[in-house]
Amino acid sequence: xxxxxxxxxxxxxxxxxxxxxxxxxxxxxxxxxxxxxxxxxxxxxxxxxxxxxxxxxxxxxxxxxxxxxxxxxxxxxxxxxxxxxxxxxxxxxxxxxxxxxxxxxxxxxxxxxxxxxxxxxxxxxxxxxxxxxxxxxxxxxxxxxxxxxxxxxxxxxxxxxxxxxxxxxx
Numbered sequence: 001x002x003x004x005x006x007x008x009x010x011x012x013x014x015x016x017x018x019x020x021x022x023x024x025x026x027x028x029x030x031x032x033x034x035x036x037x038x039x040x041x042x043x044x045x046x047x048x049x050x051x052x053x054x055x056x057x058x059x060x061x062x063x064x065x066x067x068x069x070x071x072x073x074x075x076x077x078x079x080x081x082x083x084x085x086x087x088x089x090x091x092x093x094x095x096x097x098x099x100x101x102x103x104x105x106x107x108x109x110x111x112x113x114x115x116x117x118x119x120x121x122x123x124x125x126x127x128x129x130x131x132x133x134x135x136x137x138x139x140x141x142x143x144x145x146x147x148x149x150x151x152x153x154x155x156x157x158x159x160x161x162x163x164x165x166x167x168x169x170x
Contacts, residue, residue: 006060011077014097019069021077022060026051053147061100073133074099075121078161085163086118093121096128103132106139110158118164 007025010018026048030038037043044052051057064070070077077098083091103124104117112120124132 010080011098012080012083012094013069013077014094016083016091016094018080019064019067019077021069022063024051024057024060026057055144058100065100069097071097071099073101073136075102075124076100076105082161085161087164089122090118090164092125093118095125101136101140103136106136106143109143114158114161115164 003025005025007023008020009023011021013019026045027040027043028045030043032038048057061070065072074097075093086093102121104112104120107120108116
């Protein structure tokens with residue numbers, strides 16, 4: 001898959017503040033004849049697919065937890081370029097620290113729409129508690145064992161978020 005073994009990317013944390021997230025590399029950097037990266041589903045290796053299937057690619061994020069960048073439970077940190085695309089409702093997901101797992105992950109993971117994901121993230125922000133976090137951790141363990149909701153058809157994870165229709169809150 002290439003080196004380095006750890007994939008690093010800047011992601012938005014609490015209140016959108018940038019931090020570097022760590023994951024195990026699961027894709028190659030293969031490019032087409034124009035120098036553009038190939039689609040994710042073509043760059044995902046069989047070993048990378050195995051790591052993702054059991055969420056093992058997420059283990060280096062424990063470094064982020066120790067550093068205080070993220071929590072075990074919270075909305076998953078997405079790409080920085082999505083920040084300007086959020087509606088005010090969707091942006092509420094940044095009112096708490098992001099997490100390795102979250103309410104959206106245990107309720108559909110990458111198989112749900114972006115709008116549903118944001119709805120679930122904001123529901124978590126508005127209803128979070130120690131008991132809910134414990135429930136999410138238990139549900140996460142079950143989802144990982146069953147390998148549910150890992151990707152959408154034709155994508156290594158989810159299609160990119162391109163924004164929500166302007167007339168809608170979520």
